[in-house]
Amino acid sequence: MSPLLEVRDLHVRYEARGGTIRAVDGVGFSLARGEVLGVVGESGCGKSTLGRAILRLVEPAAGTIVFDGEDITRLDRRGMVARRRDMQVVFQDPFGALNPRHRVGEIVGEPLVVHRVGDRASRAARVAELLELVGLPPDAARRHPHEFSGGQRQRIAIARALALEPRLLVADEPVSALDVSIQSQVINLLSDLRARLGLSMVFISHDLSVVRHVSDRIAVMYLGRIVEIGAAAEVFDAPAHPYARALLSAVPHVDPSRRRDRILLQGEMPDPAHPPGGCAFRTRCPAAEPRCAASAPALAARRIAGAPPREAACHLLEAA
Numbered sequence: 001m002s003p004l005l006e007v008r009d010l011h012v013r014y015e016a017r018g019g020t021i022r023a024v025d026g027v028g029f030s031l032a033r034g035e036v037l038g039v040v041g042e043s044g045c046g047k048s049t050l051g052r053a054i055l056r057l058v059e060p061a062a063g064t065i066v067f068d069g070e071d072i073t074r075l076d077r078r079g080m081v082a083r084r085r086d087m088q089v090v091f092q093d094p095f096g097a098l099n100p101r102h103r104v105g106e107i108v109g110e111p112l113v114v115h116r117v118g119d120r121a122s123r124a125a126r127v128a129e130l131l132e133l134v135g136l137p138p139d140a141a142r143r144h145p146h147e148f149s150g151g152q153r154q155r156i157a158i159a160r161a162l163a164l165e166p167r168l169l170v171a172d173e174p175v176s177a178l179d180v181s182i183q184s185q186v187i188n189l190l191s192d193l194r195a196r197l198g199l200s201m202v203f204i205s206h207d208l209s210v211v212r213h214v215s216d217r218i219a220v221m222y223l224g225r226i227v228e229i230g231a232a233a234e235v236f237d238a239p240a241h242p243y244a245r246a247l248l249s250a251v252p253h254v255d256p257s258r259r260r261d262r263i264l265l266q267g268e269m270p271d272p273a274h275p276p277g278g279c280a281f282r283t284r285c286p287a288a289e290p291r292c293a294a295s296a297p298a299l300a301a302r303r304i305a306g307a308p309p310r311e312a313a314c315h316l317l318e319a320a
């Protein structure tokens with residue numbers, strides 16, 4: 001079956017005071033129907049910009065996004081508004097995303113009104129169904145967002161995102177603003193909804209332990225590029241790229257008998273307006289060699305000791 005989403009050589013650029021920032025610099029991946037891809041990396045790596053670009057909430061400078069067989073980068077504004085029925089987003093800040101003056105019923109039902117779905121009675125019934133789906137009481141519809149906790153507000157945002165029965169949900173740091181105790185409830189809710197509704201998800205987070213719980217595959221990003229992508233269990237068990245290894249060394253292994261040695265990254269993330277030539281990670285890479293400055297390694301299938309080949313971008317990893 002063809003993938004639900006195919007992103008090919010996507011570029012997003014911003015003009016900043018220091019120069020042009022290549023926030024997304026040639027990213028490509030596909031997402032199968034019903035699959036969850038976790039996108040991880042430090043703040044500033046371009047993961048949130050990638051999420052927004054997939055939905056065309058920011059305009060790509062180049063590249064192609066194919067959703068369900070259609071090149072959506074060619075759609076005009078009206079065409080894209082219609083397409084967004086199938087592609088929804090949940091952001092980090094549940095309060096900022098909800099209009100405080102509106103009742104929850106209006107907030108959750110608004111996409112139905114915008115897309116002229118049903119009449120008043122059927123929309124009210126759908127709102128009640130959605131509130132139940134995300135575990136909120138029916139009387140929530142009559143209340144305002146400030147009457148709810150952070151976790152409940154994120155449930156309201158999720159109910160709204162699901163109103164039009166999208167096939168793709170981009171979840172951008174959906175639990176980062178929540179207390180740890182509430183995070184797992186929202187993660188479990190998203191996993192449950194994915195299983196029940198067959199949703200595909202791009203799940204963006206800086207928190208690897210959160211991503212591990214929901215993802216089938218993981219993409220690790222550094223300075224606008226994917227440096228490693230593969231099955232979540234394989235990447236978590238044996239990360240191949242030096243950056244992925246360093247990131248994952250801070251996360252406890254699922255098997256407590258297999259402790260990881262902590263790898264501390266040298267220095268800060270480089271200025272994104274002036275990334276290093278060659279491999280962009282070379283200024284912080286504990287394994288860097290002279291050839292790393294000469295050319296940028298391609299993201300390609302590489303041999304991994306004791307594991308199936310996996311896509312990674314590092315000169316030290318042999319091509320598969």
Ligand code: SF4
Binds near residue numbers: 243280283292316
């Ligand atoms: Fe490190 Fe060189 Fe591999 Fe880049 S190409 S990750 S600098 S070893």
